Amino acid sequence: MGLETKPLSTLHEHASYDVDDFVVPTGREEEWRFTPLRRLRDLHKGAAGDGKVIVDVAAAPEVTVETVSRDDERIGRAYVPADRVSAQAYGSFAQATVVTVRKEVVATEPTVLTMRGEGGVAYGHTTVILEPFAQATVVLEHTGTAAYADNVEFVVGDGASLTVFSLQNWASDAVHLSHQHARLGRDARFKSFTVSLGGGVVRIAPSVAYDAPGGDAELYGIYFADGGQHLEHRLLVDHTQPNCRSRVDYRGALQDEDAHAVWIGDVIIRAEAEGTDTYELNRNLVLTDGTRVDSVPNLEILTGEVAGAGHASASGRLDDQHLFYLQARGIPYDTARRMVVRGFLGQLVEKIDVLDLQERVMAAIDEEIAR
Amino acid sequence: MATLEIRDLHVSVEDKEILRGVDLTVKAGETHAIMGPNGSGKSTLAYAIAGHPKYTVTGGEVLLDGESVLEMSVDARARAGLFLAMQYPVEVPGVSVSNFLRTAVTAVRGEAPKLRDFAKEMRSAMAELQIDPAFAQRNLNEGFSGGEKKRHEILQMEMLKPKVAVLDETDSGLDIDALKVVSEGVNRFRSGDTGVLLITHYTRILRYVKPDFVHVFAAGRIVEQGGPELAELLETEGYEKFTKAGASA
Ligand SMILES: Nc1ncnc2c1ncn2[C@@H]1O[C@H](COP(=O)(O)OP(=O)(O)OP(=O)(O)O)[C@@H](O)[C@H]1O
Ligand SMILES: [Mg+2]
Numbered sequence: 001m002g003l004e005t006k007p008l009s010t011l012h013e014h015a016s017y018d019v020d021d022f023v024v025p026t027g028r029e030e031e032w033r034f035t036p037l038r039r040l041r042d043l044h045k046g047a048a049g050d051g052k053v054i055v056d057v058a059a060a061p062e063v064t065v066e067t068v069s070r071d072d073e074r075i076g077r078a079y080v081p082a083d084r085v086s087a088q089a090y091g092s093f094a095q096a097t098v099v100t101v102r103k104e105v106v107a108t109e110p111t112v113l114t115m116r117g118e119g120g121v122a123y124g125h126t127t128v129i130l131e132p133f134a135q136a137t138v139v140l141e142h143t144g145t146a147a148y149a150d151n152v153e154f155v156v157g158d159g160a161s162l163t164v165f166s167l168q169n170w171a172s173d174a175v176h177l178s179h180q181h182a183r184l185g186r187d188a189r190f191k192s193f194t195v196s197l198g199g200g201v202v203r204i205a206p207s208v209a210y211d212a213p214g215g216d217a218e219l220y221g222i223y224f225a226d227g228g229q230h231l232e233h234r235l236l237v238d239h240t241q242p243n244c245r246s247r248v249d250y251r252g253a254l255q256d257e258d259a260h261a262v263w264i265g266d267v268i269i270r271a272e273a274e275g276t277d278t279y280e281l282n283r284n285l286v287l288t289d290g291t292r293v294d295s296v297p298n299l300e301i302l303t304g305e306v307a308g309a310g311h312a313s314a315s316g317r318l319d320d321q322h323l324f325y326l327q328a329r330g331i332p333y334d335t336a337r338r339m340v341v342r343g344f345l346g347q348l349v350e351k352i353d354v355l356d357l358q359e360r361v362m363a364a365i366d367e368e369i370a371r
Numbered sequence: 372m373a374t375l376e377i378r379d380l381h382v383s384v385e386d387k388e389i390l391r392g393v394d395l396t397v398k399a400g401e402t403h404a405i406m407g408p409n410g411s412g413k414s415t416l417a418y419a420i421a422g423h424p425k426y427t428v429t430g431g432e433v434l435l436d437g438e439s440v441l442e443m444s445v446d447a448r449a450r451a452g453l454f455l456a457m458q459y460p461v462e463v464p465g466v467s468v469s470n471f472l473r474t475a476v477t478a479v480r481g482e483a484p485k486l487r488d489f490a491k492e493m494r495s496a497m498a499e500l501q502i503d504p505a506f507a508q509r510n511l512n513e514g515f516s517g518g519e520k521k522r523h524e525i526l527q528m529e530m531l532k533p534k535v536a537v538l539d540e541t542d543s544g545l546d547i548d549a550l551k552v553v554s555e556g557v558n559r560f561r562s563g564d565t566g567v568l569l570i571t572h573y574t575r576i577l578r579y580v581k582p583d584f585v586h587v588f589a590a591g592r593i594v595e596q597g598g599p600e601l602a603e604l605l606e607t608e609g610y611e612k613f614t615k616a617g618a619s620a
Contacts (some may be wrong), residue, residue: 320424320425321461322461322463324423324424324445324461325457325460325461325463325511326463326466326471326474326475327444327445327446327449328421328422328445328446328448328449328454328455328457329446329449329471329475329478329479329527329531330446330449330450330475330478330479330531331446331474331475331478332446332478333444333446335474335478336446339463339466339470339471339474340463340465340466342465342466343463343464343465343466343510344464344465345465346465347464347465
């Protein structure tokens with residue numbers, strides 16, 4: 001482990017465990033051109049891990065959570081870093097968290113890992129393994145502050161089903177760069193919710209690879225960028241196997257000066273991935289002047305035999321017609337605006353099937369709107 | 372006694388004058404029908420009364436009980452007692468009918484109804500309009516058929532109990548059964564000493580909702596008025612002679 005290089009895709013040719021295989025980004029590279037490098041606190045230039053992000057664990061009774069050293073053999077098997085910060089994180093973390101759900105075990109409650117930043121620069125690694133036919137929900141909740149780079153691996157075995165929440169509730173000066181890679185076995189189901197509300201610079205890269213036919217991935221994202229916040233989500237779904245399905249739906253709202261949202265949606269359907277069914281969508285609601293949205297869907301189809309493939313991206317203002325209709329029924333402007341924004345993001349929040357999480361996310365969105 | 376007074380109203384859309392001096396007074400207990408050809412400005416009148424931002428009032432007045440509504444925001448007009456049933460009700464994603472109705476009722480009445488009372492009120496109002504109770508959980512107007520949208524407009528009117536309601540082609544797109552159900556709703560509403568301004572193309576609805584006055588609208592103004600018999604005349608003779616009158620006026 002650590003030396004081999006294997007290409008992840010045509011879009012991310014370069015993958016390596018070794019940070020020196022990647023040049024220090026200048027901001028001109030395709031994968032870095034939207035990211036404010038100056039605000040990364042040198043995570044891309046080999047910053048030493050002088051800080052701390054503490055991991056608190058609340059595991060479901062059926063689930064094993066271990067803290068292991070970096071030479072544990074379960075680490076790094078599902079994912080090879082695809083950019084410099086990811087490789088830096090891979091080479092720098094001291095301890096990793098490994099979550100295991102044994103074969104056919106069904107976890108009765110969510111397993112929550114709280115990553116609490118206590119300042120400084122920190123690197124982390126998390127590996128979640130669902131053995132065949134296991135079922136579990138894992139919550140990664142990020143709070144506090146740090147400049148934090150990490151990699152998360154999700155290994156979803158044959159017939160297993162994993163739901164993941166990554167909640168970015170950081171303090172406003174935090175920097176977080178994360179790769180979250182899922183590998184799906186035969187008929188495996190993977191559902192992820194990425195909710196980015198807090199943090200100064202947040203750059204999350206969820207990716208999905210299929211090891212066998214029948215895999216099903218649903219990737220949902222909700223974000224709310226306030227003044228000065230940079231929230232970036234870079235998705236990659238690599239269909240290498242026949243008859244797999246993927247859905248991507250990311251929605252965000254932006255308000256105030258220099259709120260910046262970036263969404264990159266890369267989907268590749270390779271020649272051998274016949275019968276692929278994929279759709280990706282990104283929508284942004286621009287609430288004030290001074291914000292910026294970069295939304296780039298990219299669908300690469302290398303086979304003639306797809307079951308369905310599409311993408312859409314739309315960014316726009318609050319719809320005057322919506323506001324007029326609500327106001328014409330006596331509802332004051334501020335309330336009408338809140339209802340429309342809430343409705344827009346709420347359609348994704350509704351899909352969160354852990355009730356108290358659903359309520360918490362909705363309440364956090366309400367707070368953002370009221371700001 | 373509520374009175375809506377429209378005096379010499381001029382309205383432009385994108386710098387194009389659409390309404391060219393409309394005078395009309397609707398008193399509580401009266402039902403006025405406005406009939407006129409496509410594009411004559413009927414919806415423009417309705418939207419201007421409601422305060423849609425796209426429509427600019429360039430002259431004249433709109434008074435509700437002597438108070439000018441033109442300075443009021445859209446929502447303040449609704450709270451003052453104006454209601455517009457829209458020709459094309461708007462779909463609002465992610466906002467449920469029940470949440471919307473409760474928020475609107477709270478705003479208009481000035482206090483939140485008790486959840487139980489509200490649920491009961493909504494259910495019975497829906498039942499009278501033969502609306503499936505499951506619609507309460509659906510997103511506002513999203514995926515509703517034309518007729519379902521119109522029935523929901525009347526549902527809102529009945530629950531918000533305005534002083535004066537403007538119904539913009541509420542009858543269009545309704546089959547005969549739905550037309551009867553909606554007409555009954557309008558008749559329930561007008562029995563409560565309220566004013567109704569009914570905009571329509573066809574005399575069909577006027578068989579169920581008998582107007583006290585009929586106005587013919589052409590080229591942005593009222594060109595003829597009379598009683599219910601005027602509607603019959605329009606039915607047999609069409610708008611043509613009035614359109615000419617409007618254009619040359
Ligand atoms: N938002 C708008 N932008 C541009 N033009 C408009 C707009 N609204 C109305 N108009 C124009 O104003 C004129 C009157 O339109 P209005 O909708 O009021 O007619 P109407 O009498 O309600 O017609 P219909 O019977 O078809 O409903 C038309 O020529 C129309 O094209
Ligand atoms: Mg019209």
